Amino acid sequence: MQKILVSRCLLGHRVRYDGGAHGPFDLLQQWLDEGRVVALCPEVAGGLPTPRPPAEIAGGQGALVLDGRLPVLTVDGADVTDAFVAGAQQALALVREHGIGLALLKARSPSCGNLENYDGSFSGVRVAGEGVTAALLKRAGVKVFNELQLDEAAAELARLEQA
Numbered sequence: 771m772q773k774i775l776v777s778r779c780l781l782g783h784r785v786r787y788d789g790g791a792h793g794p795f796d797l798l799q800q801w802l803d804e805g806r807v808v809a810l811c812p813e814v815a816g817g818l819p820t821p822r823p824p825a826e827i828a829g830g831q832g833a834l835v836l837d838g839r840l841p842v843l844t845v846d847g848a849d850v851t852d853a854f855v856a857g858a859q860q861a862l863a864l865v866r867e868h869g870i871g872l873a874l875l876k877a878r879s880p881s882c883g884n885l886e887n888y889d890g891s892f893s894g895v896r897v898a899g900e901g902v903t904a905a906l907l908k909r910a911g912v913k914v915f916n917e918l919q920l921d922e923a924a925a926e927l928a929r930l931e932q933a
Contacts, residue, residue: 775864775868787824787825817853824844827843830890830896830897835854878896
């Protein structure tokens with residue numbers, strides 16, 4: 771059975787930067803019931819508290835953080851890059867441990883966003899980009915989806931199961 775890495779906040783765990791959560795969504799509940807879900811909040815896994823100050827990446831490019839070219843900064847200017855990278859590395863370790871090829875991560879998160887992110891100005895401006903964890907998982911060949919792409923994620927799961 772194919773396992774799926776899922777952001778804990780999408781499962782209703784109160785781990786978001788503001789102490790909130792999303793979901794759970796019906797499909798995620800089904801995957802939980804089937805024993806497919808490997809849950810992780812990369813930011814908490816990397817050592818950040820809940821709640822915590824919001825963080826963004828200038829230009830929204832998590833790959834540049836992984837390459838050591840950009841920091842992840844909080845709204846207060848604190849550099850939390852190391853925690854974000856550590857959380858991404860823990861996600862990759864889980865992917866390897868469980869043979870995971872599919873991740874469902876939180877949209878627009880500086881860790882988990884897979885298509886767009888905030889631009890680093892803390893003004894709500896979105897740019898095409900991805901979070902640190904999403905970038906690392908994509909580099910490893912994992913298909914990364916967000917909660918707005920549940921149908922696409924389900925289709926990819928079916929494809930992986932038939933491979």
